[in-house]
Each structure stands twice: as structure tokens, then as C-alpha cells.
Amino acid sequence: MGHAVSSLKGATKPLCANVSAVLLVAGLAGCTVADGASLPSRDDGITDIVASTPIVADLARHVAGDAARVTSLIPNTADPHTYELTLRDVRNLANADVAFNNGLLLEQQSVLRTMDNGVLPGVEVVSLADVAANHGATVIPLVENLALDSVWLGIRAQGIGARHGGSSHSEMHLSVTDVEGPGDAAAYITGTFGQPEVFFNSRDGFDASRGYEGDTATLPVDAHTHMSWSFSKPGTYTLHLRASLVPDEGKPPEHIADQTVRFNVGTEDGASKKIDSGHYDIAVNADDNSINFVGDGGTFDPQKAVVSVPNRTLQPIPGDPNYRFLGNAGDETYLLPQAVLGKHVHGELDPHLWHNAKNAMAYVKVIRDKLIGVDPDHAAEYQQNAQDYLDELGRLDREVKGKIDTIPEHRRHLVTAHDGYAYFADAYGLDIAGFVTPNPEMEPSARDIVTLTRTLENLKVPAVFIEPTMAGRTRELQQIADRLGVSVCQIRSDTLDEKAPTYVDLMRTNAESMAECLSSA
Structure with missing residues (x-):
């Protein structure tokens, strides 16, 4: 195995000294892997690849061949958008020589964070979709339906906040600390089965002792989510916001910025910019310590812009007791709709790159290069395995095109x-x-x-x-x-x-x- 990882695997033992009897009986040359069921280990001299999803693991296996062992954290048929890792997965990560995930927020943030923190120092965790463009992959932005009769307003986390110790797997907290206005204000996400998850609610006040347990939304960095905004009476509302970055799990939040944002509910004023249509977010930027409106028309300073909540958004509060935080059933509220239901956190780019076989080929090239870097002794095998698989994927690409034609x-x-x-x-x-x-x-x-x-x-x-x-x-x-x-x-x-x-x-x-x-x- 290559020098880059030999100290992790035990450089003093004879190469392959502890490879299982199954491999020895099979007469395999060198440190090869024939038993796909074996788990990552620091004791057998085999290069271990840990992959997040079954698809990433399958691509890696075709490059690894018999020269390395591949373990998938997420099992077949499981949804990578929602899967939570187990203690066994953490153990497997601790024995990895290189780890691969898809990235672009396909996997749960907790999965990506565990991968980063679970490998030993010096072991690389590679997000394939993030670097595949360097090998010719095509990346498509996410485009969402903007067919609304009022503004679609969400919240967004921008930048990683490196100056605050942030990384691609940090989290942003956006808190509402006070609301000024003629009535009550609230914001919430409507989740699966219509269950609301409240971001803030001025009706029950703002208690500083609750800290980040109340009136706070949490987002991964470089992600955004949609939100419904409710106001009980017409007039102008001013929300006082505070943003903080949590660099890593267990670390205290780092203050980013304070800001006020205004909503004109059923009224008008002389704001230089009226945000009244399209898709906008209240965006916290951890790189320049700012909070702005960011959307279809550009970026706007909240001190010079106002969100318009027109009279046509007035509607009755549902009878469902889950919505009692808005007021009594049947009472009217002004509501900027979430427009799409469900907690929906994503980045700017579509993460499903592999549905284009040429993109999968780019993934394979990244995997090949990283494997050669950690295990140069098997470079020729990885090169040949990758080339054979790239030829197969090229044929697959033509076959799929022919079928659709x-x-x-x-x-x-x-x-x-x-x-x-x-x-x-x-x-x-x-x-x-x-x-x-x-x-x-x-x-x-x-x-x-x-x-x-x-x-x-x-x-x-x-x-x-x-x-x-x-x-x-x-x-x-x-x-x-x-x-x-x-x-x-x-x-x-x-x-x-x-x-x-x-x-x-x-x-x-x-x-x-x-x-x-x-x-x-």
C-alpha cells in the first residue's frame, strides 16, 4: 500500500500479513480484496474506501477492483436525503484511507459532518459533485417555480465564514429578537402532512433566556429554505434579526450580524425598493458579515427595501389546532405563502449529476486520481480499471441515448x-x-x-x-x-x-x- 497511508494501516507489519485466509487460499497477489462483505480495518494492510451512497460506492468499486475495499455507509434502497448514520458507520469511517460523498447537499448535513469528523487526520473526504466539473461534468442550477401572485420569501445562508472557523459543513443560526408593529407576526415551515414548524412567533414574546431554543432557524451554509410569513393586522412591521455561525458541532456560535427588515402589510410607503414578486431570501452572508435581501432582482440593503404583503394575501386561519399559534380559527391573517409545502433545504445546484452518464464518468476520474494518490503501489491497476469502466460508461451513454431516441x-x-x-x-x-x-x-x-x-x-x-x-x-x-x-x-x-x-x-x-x-x- 502507498506511503501516504501506510502509517495509518501499520507500516511495521508485513504487507498483507493479516489478510483473511479466504484471500490467501484464493491465491490473490498482493493486498487484494475478494470479499466484498469485509469491513474496513486498520490491521490487514488493505486500502479502504468509504462511500456515502450505494451509487458512489458502486462507481468506486469499479475503479478499486481487487486492489482496495469499498464500504457504503448508506445501504441499498435507503434515501440519502434522510438517512442517519449508525455507530457502525462511524467505526467504518475511522478505518478509511479515503472517503467519497456526492455533495451539493444530496446527503443529510449530519452525514457530511460525520464523514468530515469521523476520518483520521490526513484522510481526505472528497465531495464528488463539487469537483467533477474539473473532469468535464455538467452542473445544472436548481430552478424553482416562481408562478406566485406575491413574493416568495425564504431565508438563506451564504458563504462558509472561514474567518469565524467555518467550513462547508457549518451551520447558520438566524434569530428574531424582537418585532415592532400593530399586530402579531410569525413565520413557519409547513412540513409533511401539513404540520407547521415555527421559526418565530411574536405572540408569545421573545425570551432571551431561551437562546437558540426559540425564535431561531438553523440552516447548513450555502443553503436556503422556504417560509410562510403571517401578520395579524395591517401596517408596517419591523423584525430585529441576529445571525450567528456555528463552526462545528459542539462549538459555541460566532456572531455574524444584526439587521432589521421591514414588511408593509396592506399598506405602502416610500421605500426605494419594494419587494413584491418573484423569489427572494433574507440572506445571511458569513463571509462579509451581512444580512441582505437576495433574489431575482439582485441584492438589496434591508434599510432601503421593504417586503410588500398585499391585501389579497388576507385569508382565514385554518381550524386545524396545529395553527392555533396564529390566532383563533376563522380569524383573518395576512399570509405570504410558502408556495411549496414541506421542509425544503437545498443548495443552488442540482446534486443528481449521475443521471447523465458523462457526469458519472467524471466521478470515476476523480475517484481514480484520489485512489492513486493514497495507494500509488496499485496505480496501474486503478488506471486500467478506470479506463475499462469509462469505456463501459461510454457505451452505456450511447445505449441510453439510443433507447430514448x-x-x-x-x-x-x-x-x-x-x-x-x-x-x-x-x-x-x-x-x-x-x-x-x-x-x-x-x-x-x-x-x-x-x-x-x-x-x-x-x-x-x-x-x-x-x-x-x-x-x-x-x-x-x-x-x-x-x-x-x-x-x-x-x-x-x-x-x-x-x-x-x-x-x-x-x-x-x-x-x-x-x-x-x-x-x-
């Missing part, structure tokens, strides 16, 4: 349960005609359901696609399809399973499913 052009409309296939559509000539929600953690709004129904009707889409692992969470799409007589077919996105146990199988089965279902009469 068999679909009549007027039928190349892809409708799915959530938005995760932009790379596939861009690479192979499909139109993303619609999806129920932008991500699987959201509940669809009434507007979403109506829009999707009209899309299926107007485009005469013959089939919609649902992931096998999400079958129990896609009732809305299944109901729409049943009502319109549209077929429901399978598609795979973030993980592997028995029918598609490898990345190549995933891409091939998706292409075959689309070709069959969208070509049918």
Missing part, C-alpha cells in the same frame, strides 16, 4: 413524483413536463395538483414515473394517473436495489422503462 418526439415528456431528473432530460433529449413537488420531503399544494393534472391532460402524457422506494409516498401522482387513465411506471433515482444493483443497471432500467412506457399507445 426510439420514443416518438411528441411523447418525450417526463412526469415524476419529484424533481430529480434534470440531468437525464438534458443529456438524452427529454422534456421535464412536470412533477408533484421539487423534492420528496414536500407535500404538494392544491396549485401543484391542478397544474400537474392540466399538464397530463394537455400534453396527452401516456405514463408517469414513480420510484419503487417511494411508492407509499406518491399517492397524489397515482391518484391523478388513475383518474386520467395514465400508466404508472417505475424509475430509479438516488439508490440501488435488487432489480438495479449497479449504476449501469439503474441507468439501463430507467431508459428501458421510459422507452416502453412513453412509446405505448
Whole structure:
């Protein structure tokens, strides 16, 4: 094994001295790995690769071949957006020589943080999507629906705050410390099944002793989330904000900035900038210690801009007792809607790069180079394994394109349960005609359901696609399809399973499913 990691694996023992009897009996030359079930170890001289997701692990195995051992933290069929690591996963990380994740906020923030903190000093954790562009990958920005009749206002964390000890896995706290105005104000996220998660509520006051337990929202750095904003009476409201950066888990927060933001509720004033449409965020920038409005029209100083809450946003408070924090059922409130339901935290770029086989090829090149760096003794094997796999992926890319080309052009409309296939559509000539929600953690709004129904009707889409692992969470799409007589077919996105146990199988089965279902009469 290479000098870069030999001190971690035990440089004084004979190379491969503790490799299992199974490997010795098999007569494998050098430190090779034939037993895929074995776990990372510091005692057997084998180079250990730990990967976050099954797809990343599969790509790594094709490069590693028999020269290194690959362990996936997230098991097949598990959702990388929500999976939480176990103690066994932490042990595996402690024995890694190099670790790979997808990045771009695909995995849970807790997973990325555990990977960074779980490896030994000097062991690199590589976020493939973050560096794949250096090897020719195409990265697509996330684009969200802006079809609203009032501003869509969220909160955002910008920058990593290196001067405060921050990193790509730090967290930002944004707190409301006081509200001035003629009535009560609140902000909340509507989660799965319509359960609200309150950001702040002036109705119950602001108690400094609660610290970060009350009236505070937490975001990963370089992420944003959507929010609903409620005001009980017309007039001008001033929110006092305080932002802090938590550099790492267990460390005290570092103060970033204080700011006030204004909302004109059912009224007007002479503000130089009125934020009344499109998508904006109250953005905390940890690099320049600022809080601004950032959105479609640019960046604006809150001292010179105001958020407009028009009279048309007035609506009754729901009877659901979960919304009693807004007031009595039936009372009216001015509400800037969240527009999409569900806690939805993401970055600026779509993380699902692998749905374009050329992007997967870029991942493979990154993995190859990093493996050669930690284990130069097997450089020739990694080079050859990678080249063989790149040739296979090149053939796969042409095969998928050929399959999609068999679909009549007027039928190349892809409708799915959530938005995760932009790379596939861009690479192979499909139109993303619609999806129920932008991500699987959201509940669809009434507007979403109506829009999707009209899309299926107007485009005469013959089939919609649902992931096998999400079958129990896609009732809305299944109901729409049943009502319109549209077929429901399978598609795979973030993980592997028995029918598609490898990345190549995933891409091939998706292409075959689309070709069959969208070509049918």
C-alpha cells in the first residue's frame, strides 16, 4: 500500500500479513480484496474506501477492483436525503484511507459532518459533485417555480465564514429578537402532512433566556429554505434579526450580524425598493458579515427595501389546532405563502449529476486520481480499471441515448413524483413536463395538483414515473394517473436495489422503462 497511508494501516507489519485466509487460499497477489462483505480495518494492510451512497460506492468499486475495499455507509434502497448514520458507520469511517460523498447537499448535513469528523487526520473526504466539473461534468442550477401572485420569501445562508472557523459543513443560526408593529407576526415551515414548524412567533414574546431554543432557524451554509410569513393586522412591521455561525458541532456560535427588515402589510410607503414578486431570501452572508435581501432582482440593503404583503394575501386561519399559534380559527391573517409545502433545504445546484452518464464518468476520474494518490503501489491497476469502466460508461451513454431516441418526439415528456431528473432530460433529449413537488420531503399544494393534472391532460402524457422506494409516498401522482387513465411506471433515482444493483443497471432500467412506457399507445 502507498506511503501516504501506510502509517495509518501499520507500516511495521508485513504487507498483507493479516489478510483473511479466504484471500490467501484464493491465491490473490498482493493486498487484494475478494470479499466484498469485509469491513474496513486498520490491521490487514488493505486500502479502504468509504462511500456515502450505494451509487458512489458502486462507481468506486469499479475503479478499486481487487486492489482496495469499498464500504457504503448508506445501504441499498435507503434515501440519502434522510438517512442517519449508525455507530457502525462511524467505526467504518475511522478505518478509511479515503472517503467519497456526492455533495451539493444530496446527503443529510449530519452525514457530511460525520464523514468530515469521523476520518483520521490526513484522510481526505472528497465531495464528488463539487469537483467533477474539473473532469468535464455538467452542473445544472436548481430552478424553482416562481408562478406566485406575491413574493416568495425564504431565508438563506451564504458563504462558509472561514474567518469565524467555518467550513462547508457549518451551520447558520438566524434569530428574531424582537418585532415592532400593530399586530402579531410569525413565520413557519409547513412540513409533511401539513404540520407547521415555527421559526418565530411574536405572540408569545421573545425570551432571551431561551437562546437558540426559540425564535431561531438553523440552516447548513450555502443553503436556503422556504417560509410562510403571517401578520395579524395591517401596517408596517419591523423584525430585529441576529445571525450567528456555528463552526462545528459542539462549538459555541460566532456572531455574524444584526439587521432589521421591514414588511408593509396592506399598506405602502416610500421605500426605494419594494419587494413584491418573484423569489427572494433574507440572506445571511458569513463571509462579509451581512444580512441582505437576495433574489431575482439582485441584492438589496434591508434599510432601503421593504417586503410588500398585499391585501389579497388576507385569508382565514385554518381550524386545524396545529395553527392555533396564529390566532383563533376563522380569524383573518395576512399570509405570504410558502408556495411549496414541506421542509425544503437545498443548495443552488442540482446534486443528481449521475443521471447523465458523462457526469458519472467524471466521478470515476476523480475517484481514480484520489485512489492513486493514497495507494500509488496499485496505480496501474486503478488506471486500467478506470479506463475499462469509462469505456463501459461510454457505451452505456450511447445505449441510453439510443433507447430514448426510439420514443416518438411528441411523447418525450417526463412526469415524476419529484424533481430529480434534470440531468437525464438534458443529456438524452427529454422534456421535464412536470412533477408533484421539487423534492420528496414536500407535500404538494392544491396549485401543484391542478397544474400537474392540466399538464397530463394537455400534453396527452401516456405514463408517469414513480420510484419503487417511494411508492407509499406518491399517492397524489397515482391518484391523478388513475383518474386520467395514465400508466404508472417505475424509475430509479438516488439508490440501488435488487432489480438495479449497479449504476449501469439503474441507468439501463430507467431508459428501458421510459422507452416502453412513453412509446405505448
